[in-house]
Amino acid sequence: MxxxxxxxxxxxxxxxxxxxxxxxxxxxxxxxxxxxxxxxxxxxxxxxxxxxxxxxxxxxxxxxxxxxxxxxxxxxxxxxxxxxxxxxxxxxxxxxxxxxxxxxxxxxxxxxxxxxxxxxxxxxxxxxxKDTYVIALPDTPDAYLASLGKSTRANIRQQTNLVNRSFPSFCTRFYTGHEIEEAHVRAILGFSEEKIKAGGATIAHDLERIMALARACGYVVVLFIDGQVCAGSVNYWVGSSVFGDVTGYDRSYEKYSLGKLCVFQTICESIARGARRFYLGGGEFDFKGRLNGVALExxxxxxxxxxxxxxxxxxxxxxxxxxxxxxxxxxxxxxxxxxxxxxxxxxxxxxxxxxxxx
CATH class of the missing domain: 3.40.630 (Aminopeptidase)
Incomplete structure (x- = not known):
């Protein structure tokens, strides 16, 4: 009432x-x-x-x-x-x-x-x-890449070229709303949990809730090698902003920096789709600053x-x-x-x- x-x-x-x-x-x-x-x-x-x-x-x-x-x-x-x-x-x-x-x-x-x-x-x-890191996004992916530091740009290009040369089948797909597949999200969460466990901590992501929010306003990025999920990120879209939640990658591809490449590709695709801000989440990590993230307390x-x-x-x-x-x-x-x-x-x-x- x-x-x-x-x-x-x-x-x-x-x-x-x-x-x-x-x-x-x-x-x-x-x-x-x-x-x-x-x-x-x-x-x-x-x-x-x-x-x-x-x-x-x-x-x-x-x-x-x-x-x-x-x-x-x-x-x-x-x-x-x-x-x-x-x-x-x-x-x-x-x-x-x-x-x-x-x-x-x-x-x-x-x-x-x-x-x-x-x-x-x-x-x-x-x-x-609480804190998070937010990136004010420019109008184009090229402008974003140009705004990064010289060493960061070089590293992104080098890692992208390396993974493409090593795995010709490497590709990236973007999914929203009801296009999002639970199997993809489950794999991404599993990669994330495995990495955290390797660092001495334990976490269990809530797949049911993450899927429910993803279906409502989600934006999932999936990287494939030979048709298999090798990395990905779960994000949410609200208004003109994208919010990164979970990023995970298969640790057998550690040397290819797939996690960071996934975040970079997610940001670029978000710009192409009209996003004005990208939130990288909390925690002090150097790469967030290198991606132009600014701390918001x-x-x-x-x-x-x-x-x-x-x-x-x-x-x-x-x-x-x-x-x-x-x-x-x-x-x-x-x-x-x-x-x-x-x-x-x-x-x-x-x-x-x-x-x-x-």
């Missing part, structure tokens, strides 16, 4: 809130406003639940300026949108609305947000939580109704401090990931994470 509130006197006008429902028009509006996977309905349907989710819409000059999907969990509002930017006036506007119409709520939580909070008017905890943000309510929720405040310390440690370890102690720490982390998942 739709229950829509409109802000009146005492709260900024031009705000609508659909309680416990997400109206159909929001899917296109979210894409137009944020152009990002982690604030899109296809992603929410597969990796989140839309049960009991409400939709906040604020307008400026007759157009949506902020659209936030959120769930009320007891005395807390949890925002689903991630990897988005909100300026401080719009963030304050949302906080004022929530604390006015949800008098039982003590705090509002964002998992990955780019914003500024000093002077917001409410007690806030903010710490770095996002913060976890918690906004409290008052200092008293922050004290009442001291356990949650302490949890945020702990998460900030763990995040700092992980980033430090990434910067020294070749060091033995760093490798041991990551193995322990993935071991504990795997046990927690089971």
């Amino acid at each position: 739709m229950d829509m509130n409109e802000a009146g006197e005492g709260v900024d006008a031009g705000i609508r809130c659909y309680r416990d429902t997400v109206p159909p028009f929001v899917e296109e509006a979210l894409t137009g406003l944020y152009d990002t996977l982690h604030a899109s309905l296809p992603f929410f349907r597969v990796y989140r639940s839309l049960d009991a989710v409400s939709c906040y819409i604020a307008e400026r000059d007759g157009r949506p300026s902020t659209i936030l999907l959120f769930r009320c969990e007891g005395r807390r509002i949890e925002v689903l949108n991630e990897m988005i930017a909100i300026d401080q006036p719009e963030l304050r506007r949302f906080a004022r609305y929530v604390f006015h119409y949800y008098p039982e709520v003590d705090l509002i939580g964002f998992k990955a947000l780019k914003t500024t909070t000093p002077g917001l008017g409410y007690p806030v905890q903010q710490h770095n939580a 996002m913060d976890e943000v918690r906004i409290y109704r008052s200092r008293w309510r922050m004290l009442v929720n001291l356990d949650r405040a302490a949890e945020a401090v702990l998460k900030a310390r763990v995040r700092q440690l992980k980033k430090r370890l990434h910067r020294h990931k070749q060091h033995l102690l760093a490798r041991m720490a990551f193995r322990l982390f993935y071991l504990l994470k795997g046990r927690a998942a089971h």
